Amino acid sequence: MDDPATLDRIADLDRRLVAAVRGIKLLTAVSWPATTQQEFLAAHRRGNAALPVVSYPKLEFSAVREELDAIDAAADPQHPLGDYLHRTTESYRIATWLLESLGTAGVVEPSIRLFGKPGDRLAGGDLSNLDxxxxxxxLANELDRELVSEDQAYVLSAEVLQQELGEQIDRFFVHHKVRVEIDPNLIAKAAAGPTRIRLRSATAFTEYDRHQLLEHEAFVHSLTALNGREQPNLKSLALNSPRTTATQEGLATFAEQITGTIDIERMKRISLRIVAIDNALQGADFLDVFRFFLDAGQSDTDSFTSTMRVFRGVPLTGGCAFTKDTVYLHGLMGVHTFFRWALKNRRLKLCHLLFAGKMNLHDVFALEPYFDSGFLAAPLYLPPWVARANGLAGMLAFSLFANRIRLDRVEEEDLVLGL
Incomplete structure (x- = not known):
């Protein structure tokens, strides 16, 4: 195992990394003010919608890149921890180029490097995330004709949801305080950080929303951030490094799936964003994409929010997109495959380690020996569905076998049980 001097040097480099990237707030920098939404929707409802006018700060990160380069040069890429630092510094280096290009087409290339694009192949097959x-x-459009959700008729105000989520979160995070706040300036329905979950004011939430927010935002995004803060040596595991986005969003969406809190309309919303990103890259402008979401059945408010996500940080005139939302499906597929692989190979411990901080799937394998040695700490918190190991194993075991059944070979008469 590594000598103490090597581990001390890596921990020191990691501390420098955390300090260097403190000013890199990617999603904050590309966010739009709530007034942009209000003005656009008012014009749309009058029948004279026009492209929104959005401005971004002029940012400069050359000094940050110099420090990242120095950290990278001091880290041994042949060492698992050095490789972790190399991958992380490179991720932030690309993020600085993106941020320095805000408002221009120069955002697209670093966005694709960080998050991928529609049409990227899914692991283990010939299908793409666009497929x-x-x-x-x-599938959602077909089921729309059959499924009438009773939950949709029961709505919760932001204030009621704030109270209910707050009570559940307080019972779970016994060593930390995670606040649930109502934010009148939030365009998205919700957003989560390590110690704060924000809800959009004046919004009707469904029961599905409540369960999804708990599993996705609290029990994954807040949880992994808090676990990362508890790490004794690699404090960067508490940071939302862009290279971990696909795994973290995939893990959060997988949590919805395995707990039964994701609904087909949620899958449709995620999928529509991927198609919309592809449309924008192919030349559709903001108004074209807004109409695409309207035609798909979204309200004008939700259509604006979805379109804004596609055009964050880029020109609105077509040919450009912020591609972050492509990560949800390929992240979900990757995490789902990871959990099934871990069960098949009797390595469910890796599923627990994935929650020890903000990691991607590669990190879990590469850093496993350092969890075993104590250099890295096991997760302080685990989502309830992960902590119940027998139940998790049962669900994954069934999934492993059921996936061997070819539905294209199943006839209606095969589904009859008994006489």
Whole structure:
């Protein structure tokens, strides 16, 4: 195992990394003010919608890149921890180029490097995330004719949801305080950080929303951030490094799936964003994409929010997109495959380690020996569905076998049980 001097040097480099990237707030920098939404929707409802006018700060990160380069040069890429630092510094280096290009087409290339693009192949097959998105949209449209959700008729105000989520979160995070706040300036329905979950004011939430927010935002995003803060040596595991986005969003969406809190309309919304990103990259402008979401059945408020996500940080005139939302489906597929692989290979411990901080799937394998040695700490918190190991194993075991059944070979008469 590594000598103490090597581990001390890595911990010191990691501390320098955390300090260097403190000013890199990618999603904050590309966010739009709530007034942009209000002005656009008012014009749309009058029948004279026009492209929104959005401005971004002029940012400069050359000094940050110099420090990242120095950290990278001091880290041994042949060492698992050095490779972790190399991958993380490179991720932030790309993020600085993106941030320095805000408002221009120069955002697209670093965005694709960080998050991928529609059309990227899914692991283990010939299908792309765009194929998957179209599949879920088609399926949702077919089921729309059959499924009438009773939950949709029961809505919760932001204030009621704030209280209910707050009570559940307080019972779970016994060593930390995670606040639930109502934010009148939030355009998205919700957003989560390590110690704060924000809800959009004047919004009607459903029961599905409540369960999804608990599993996705609190029990994954806040949880992994808090676990990362508890790490004794790699404090960067508490940071939302852009290279971990696909795994973290995939893990959060997988949590919705395995707990039964995701609904087909949620899958449709995720999938529509991927198709919309592809449309924008192919030349659709903001108004074209807004109409695409309207035609898909979203309200004008939700259509604006979805379109804004596609055009964050880029020109609105077509040919450009902020591609972050492509990560949800390929992240979900990757995490789902990881959990099944871990069960098949009797390595469910890796599933627990994935929650020890903000990691991607590669990190879990590479850093496993350092959890075993105590250099890295096991997760302080685990989501309830992960902590119940027998139940998790049962669900994954069934999934492993059921996936061997070819539905295209199943006839209606095969589904009859008994006489």
């Amino acid at each position: 998957a998105a179209r599949h879920f949209i088609e």
